[in-house]
Amino acid sequence: MEKVKVGMLEGLMRNHNMSFKSLFSRRIGNVNGEETGCGGVGVGVGGGGGGGGESSPSINSPRPIPQLSPLANSVVSRCSGILQIPTEELQHRFDTELPESVKELLTYARNFLEFCSYQALNVLSGRGDYLSDKDFRHLTFDMMLSWEAPSVESEQLDKETPTCSNQEVEDEDGWSLFYSSSTNMAVQVDEKKTVGREAFARIAPVCAAVADIITVHNLFDALTSSSSYRLHFLVYEKYIRSLDKVVKAAKGVLAPSIGNHQLAEREIILDVDGTIPTQPVLQHIGITAWPGRLTLTNHALYFESLGVGLYDKAVRYDLATDMKQVIKPELTGPLGARLFDKAVMYKSTSITDPVYFEFPEFKGNSRRDYWLAICLEILRAHRFIRKNNLRGIQRSEVLARAILGIFRYRAVREAFHFFSSHYKTLLPFNLAESLPRGDLILETLSSRLILLNAAAAQHDVSGSPYAKQPQKLSPVSLLTLCQFGLILHKEVNLDEEAIITADVCVGETNALEMAVKQSVSDVGKAEAAQATVDQVKVEGIDTNLAVMKGLMFPLIESVNRLQFLASWRDPYKSTVFLVLACYCILRGWIRYMLPSVFVFVAALMLWRSHFNKGKSLEPFRITPPANRNPVEQLLTLQEAISHVEALIQAGNIILLKIRALLFAVLPQATDRIVMILVFMAAVCALVPLRYIFLLVFVEAFTREMPYRKENSEKWARRLREWWIRIPAAPVQLVKPVGDKKKKS
Missing domain, CATH: 1.20.5 (Single alpha-helices involved in coiled-coils or other helix-helix interfaces)
Known part of the structure; x- marks a missing residue:
């Protein structure tokens, strides 16, 4: 059986000999002939064989590994060519350098595949243009496919290579005609040529630009929402192409200034809106509104008002420093009217009035939601930095992670018109803010950043933390921005032959992955509970x-x-209740009343859970009132508001009369209050509390008794008359004196 499988693999490799040779020759040239990384810093592979542009015969004709499936052997052979290391040497290093826990029989093939894939991706991601390389997209997708069926015992895949699309017809821009439609076109692809969630989550985060370990599951859901949550190559390639466009667009807008305003050092432009005349951005301050251009960087928002054919000087709204910034959705409209839910409000201690940025569109509020999300992402990233007192390379890594998250969000939004929900956002810091126990994710991320050191050189080729137990991690997000040319190489100073250590490791689940999984496990319950809330509104x-x-x-x-009972309409029942209540108060049992209520409710809940196990809760039946037209509903609302206003006025009058008594506006009334307060103080000091409570209860409960009713009404009347004679303290309304707004 093993000979048959080896023969199948040899036949498969003979059929694709030319494509393998071209792939290997290209990778070898890139590894040995070019310097990769930032500022001429090479990415070493540690002991790779051969130099120059020629490869050794052992690499050109790799020997298949018996434990691996044909597709996994194909992936390993390509990784061997990229790394310039024979497959036998790779297997030897895996067997000797990694711990026994990742070399168990059941997981050997998958962990070895991860071992080879992670090394190769670390080398490939050192090139700044790897997103535009078709071979990179094919290789990474094949890695995911082989991850799901890594061993010879796994189900055999079809002989047709799932990612080899040489017969695709592409347009002038290199985009396949299949991509002109939505992701529904990918449903026609064979089920065997799709990738599952776990395979995507283990391979994609190795390249920091492609996925983030915090949001990788949400990214997978976004890409597979229309294909039964299985990832097709057409969708994956479209996403990578869109991401490549976003990165190139970000590089295209790199400039030292916006209009007449200079950008700060290390400030990167993330997105610009309002440049199209049909899609302006309106800035509302007070009752004035003005169109212009809105720009977001990794430190601030900039708005440039549109003048006569030119933009005025940009106004800067800081997101980095602690100025109690508030960013939230808001309603706007002409002359300050609250009509359209299409605006983002920015408020801080540096400005007197809040600023509203409106994003007009005919249908929906997707533009506003997008800008709200990316602005909050930058704001929360800076808050995370301040909370954990991060400096230097750690601070830059946090901002780089936020920037890459925004790039991925833009790519998915532009390619698939995807709009994330509360728990499905693609932005890591926004997700940590909204997830249950998301604070644990940020705590774990902070603990990992402590181990981060830009100058930590990992000379081990495995890219794994096992061989030499390194205590430092690499700033993978910052290095990715450096490789894309979005930041200067002086931001990062890697030693020669340094290996980038990503967030994922061979055969293990790190602490950050575990924190994300624990938090995501509660999302289903939260969403289900929120769905029931929406239904009963x-x-x-x-x-x-x-x-x-x-x-x-x-x-x-x-x-x-x-x-x-207090009305004494049934004297017998009222008397029995009064006697029992007094006896409980005198015996001191009143203190057990609240605990008894808690125990009764707990027993009732246990009884319900035992006898109603497996039964759905019956709906609560309510008879609604008669339907009213909108005018009647407005009148009812106005009446309710009038009642609330009257209650507030009555409360203010009571407080003002108490103020008059405290300041002795009416001396006779104040003297009486003083005497009453002194008497009450003496009673509270000398009489036990249970007797005071008994006296108050008996007095309140027996007011309506036939023997006391007349005297009680008489004393209540005298008390009201006395209260009416007390004047209210005066109130003076003073208008605030503010600076006059400058006319624009």
């Missing part, structure tokens, strides 16, 4: 009041029963 004030009244029926009924 009803419209209309009357309907909501009816629902609330029905839900609070037990409490309302209990209060009504107490009022009935």
Whole structure:
């Protein structure tokens, strides 16, 4: 059986001999003939065989590894050509340098495939143009396919290479005609040529530009939402092409200034909006609005008002320093009217009035949501930096991670018109803010940043933390921006022959991955709970009041029963209740009342859970009030607002009369209050608390007794008359004196 499989592999390699040779010769030239990395710093492969542009016969004719499937052997042979290391040497290093925990029989093939793939991707990602390389897209997708079926025991894949698309028809820009439609076109691809979630999550984050370990699962869901959550090569290639366009667009707008305003050092332009006349950005300050151009960098927002054919000087809204910034969605409209939900509000201590940036569009508010998300990502990244007191290379790595997240979000949005939900965002710091226990993700990220050192050279070719147990990690996101040419090479100073150590390691799940998985596990429960909340929301004030009244029926009924007993309409029941209550107070049992309520509710819940196990909860039935037209609903709302206003006025009057008593506006009334307060202080100091509580309860409960009712009403009347005679303290409304707004 093993000979048959080896024969199949040899036949497959003979059929594709030319493509393998061309791939290897290209990679060899890149590794040995060119310097990669930042500022002429090479990426070493540690002991790779051969020099110059020629490869050794052992690399040109790699021997298949018996434990691997044909596709996995194909991937390993390509990795061998990229690294200029024979497959036997790679296997020897894997067997001797990595711990026994990753060389178990059941996981040997997969871990060895990861071992080879991670090294090769570390070398390939050292080139600044690897996103535009078709061979890179094919190789990485084949890595994912082989990860799902790495061993000979795995199910055999089709003989047709899933990513070899030499017969595709491409347009002038190099885009396949298959990509002109949405991702639904990819559903027609064979199911066997798709990639699952775990394979994507293990391979894609090795290249920091392609995926982030925090958001990789959300990225996979975004790419596979229309294909039953299986990733097709057409979709994957379209995403990489779109990401390449975004990176090149970011390089194209690199400039030392925006309009007449100089950019700060290390400031990168992430996106610009408002340059198209049909899609302006409106800045609202007070009741004035003005069109212009909005620019986001990794430190601030810039807005340039549009003058007569030219842009005015850019106004800077800082996102980096701590100025109590608030960024949130808001309603805007002409002359300050709150009509359209298409704006982002920015507020900080550096400006007197909040600023609103409106993104007009005919349908929906996708532009606003996109800008809100990317602005919050930069703001939260800086807050994370300040909270953990990060400096130098650590601070730059955090900002680089946020920048790459924005690039990926732009790529998916522009390629597939994808708009993320609350828990499905592609921005790492926004996701950590919204996920349950997302603070643990940020804590784990902070602990990993402590180990980060730009000058830490990992001379081990494995790119794995096992061989020499390195205590430093590489700033992979910052290095990626450096390789793309978005930052200067002096930002990073890697030693010669340094290997980039990514967030993923061979055969293990690191602490950051574990924190993300634990947090994501609670998302399903949160989304399900939120779905039930959305279902039970009803419209209309009357309907909501009816629902609330029905839900609070037990409490309302209990209060009504107490009022009935206190009214003494049934003297026998009232007397029995009074005697029992007094006995409980005297015996000191009143302190057990609240614990008894808690125990009763807990017992009721246990009883319900035991007898209603497996049964769905029956819907709560409410009889809604009669339907009202919009005018009647507005009148009801106005009446409710009037009642609330009256209650607030009554509360203010009570507070003002108390103020008058405190400042002795009416001396006679103040003297009486002083005497009453002194008497109450003496009672509280001398009389036990239970007797005071008993006295208050008996006095309140027996007011409606036939023997006391007349005297109680008489004393209540005298008290009201006394309260009416107390004047209210004066109030003076002073208008704030503000600076006059300058006319534009």
